[in-house]
Amino acid sequence: MDIIIGENCIGKLNEYLRSNRATELYIITDDNVNALHMEKLKEVIKGYDMNTYTLSPGEESKSISTILSIYDDLIENNIDRDAIILSFGGGVVGDIAGFAASTYKRGLKYIQIPTTLLAQVDSSVGGKVGIDYGGYKNIVGSFYFPELTLVDIQFLDTLKDREIICGLGEVLKYGLIYDYDLFQFTMDNMEQIYNKDLDILLQIIRRSITIKEEVVNRDRYDTGLRMILNFGHTIGHGIEAYYDFGRYNHGEAIILGMIYESKIAYRMGLIDEKYFQTIYQGLRKLVAPVKFNGYEIEQLIHRMKNDKKNKGDRIAFILPISRGKVKLHMDVDEGLIAESLKGEWV
Numbered sequence: 001m002d003i004i005i006g007e008n009c010i011g012k013l014n015e016y017l018r019s020n021r022a023t024e025l026y027i028i029t030d031d032n033v034n035a036l037h038m039e040k041l042k043e044v045i046k047g048y049d050m051n052t053y054t055l056s057p058g059e060e061s062k063s064i065s066t067i068l069s070i071y072d073d074l075i076e077n078n079i080d081r082d083a084i085i086l087s088f089g090g091g092v093v094g095d096i097a098g099f100a101a102s103t104y105k106r107g108l109k110y111i112q113i114p115t116t117l118l119a120q121v122d123s124s125v126g127g128k129v130g131i132d133y134g135g136y137k138n139i140v141g142s143f144y145f146p147e148l149t150l151v152d153i154q155f156l157d158t159l160k161d162r163e164i165i166c167g168l169g170e171v172l173k174y175g176l177i178y179d180y181d182l183f184q185f186t187m188d189n190m191e192q193i194y195n196k197d198l199d200i201l202l203q204i205i206r207r208s209i210t211i212k213e214e215v216v217n218r219d220r221y222d223t224g225l226r227m228i229l230n231f232g233h234t235i236g237h238g239i240e241a242y243y244d245f246g247r248y249n250h251g252e253a254i255i256l257g258m259i260y261e262s263k264i265a266y267r268m269g270l271i272d273e274k275y276f277q278t279i280y281q282g283l284r285k286l287v288a289p290v291k292f293n294g295y296e297i298e299q300l301i302h303r304m305k306n307d308k309k310n311k312g313d314r315i316a317f318i319l320p321i322s323r324g325k326v327k328l329h330m331d332v333d334e335g336l337i338a339e340s341l342k343g344e345w346v
């Protein structure tokens with residue numbers, strides 16, 4: 001898989017397509033990206049046969065009905081196996097486009113052109129594609145790697161602060177699981193990141209993608225090491241699903257997950273108070289933790305029990321054990337999960 005990262009590097013897509021003798025393109029995007037950036041993409045790929053499918057922005061679109069509608073459109077437009085799907089948007093578009101590409105006619109080539117910080121540092125790399133179903137995140141999907149991921153940071157220019165926070169959550173996660181220097185560098189440069197300082201953004205994006213690639217290359221199909229990328233996700237996915245994907249974005253929920261899970265790690269004696277406070281005080285500036293009531297805690301734990309990482313009835317947690325290091329734990333006491341979510345310490 002090739003990765004191109006830079007500012008105003010979208011033009012390189014044309015070279016890539018020409019060298020791969022592409023003729024027909026099928027673009028999948030969402031309404032926001034279509035309105036803000038489609039002209040720039042179309043300028044680069046004029047001359048190719050192309051069709052565009054535009055979905056409504058947001059997690060609700062990551063559904064089986066969107067996939068069925070894309071299949072209908074692909075069939076209606078006689079898209080054949082030589083066509084290349086271009087995913088142009090955030091993580092929702094990327095996951096949907098990759099899943100459509102992996103299944104239609106037993107697989108079409110696809111290219112990721114991520115336009116959110118979260119998609120640039122995370123979802124466009126690693127080949128996980130899929131949809132939500134039955135109230136569960138990413139429960140249907142596959143591993144399907146793009147031919148190319150083209151990360152052009154010019155697209156971040158129009159991103160709202162809330163979306164920057166979501167991407168920052170994943171960057172800080174890489175710091176906490178793999179490279180503590182990245183965590184510190186990101187915390188120290190928060191102001192510059194919100195102000196879209198391109199040099200700082202490029203540095204954190206490059207480092208994040210390198211980490212994700214390193215982890216994925218050592219465990220492509222998520223049977224071991226790759227699990228560390230799920231720090232914050234056991235509780236984060238539970239929170240996202242509990243609110244029906246409406247209250248917190250994915251990245252925000254993962255930030256909350258990292259806070260509550262770090263509290264569990266502290267209570268289990270895996271990390272000391274000083275390190276817990278560093279994580280907590282840093283992340284709470286991005287998303288404020290809440291105190292969940294008894295009913296909510298019960299619902300959240302119920303959802304966590306259906307997480308893909310679990311074995312039998314035991315909930316899998318990736319917990320911090322030292323600066324830049326985490327470990328899988330299957331033995332977390334339910335009482336400790338509840339205590340953390342109760343948030344009396346907030």
Ligand SMILES: NC(=O)c1ccc[n+]([C@@H]2O[C@H](COP(=O)([O-])OP(=O)(O)OC[C@H]3O[C@@H](n4cnc5c(N)ncnc54)[C@H](O)[C@@H]3O)[C@@H](O)[C@H]2O)c1
Nearest residue numbers: 032057058090091092115116118119123128155158159250
């Ligand atoms: N496949 C993976 O490995 C992986 C990893 C992490 C997250 N994800 C998935 O990614 C999704 C979240 O991705 P996301 O945070 O990018 O959400 P998103 O795709 O919903 O994008 C967030 C919002 O930003 C808008 N947007 C996109 N690009 C923009 C731009 N350049 N300027 C202005 N607005 C823009 C979108 O229209 C949308 O409203 C979740 O479904 C999550 O499960 C997948």
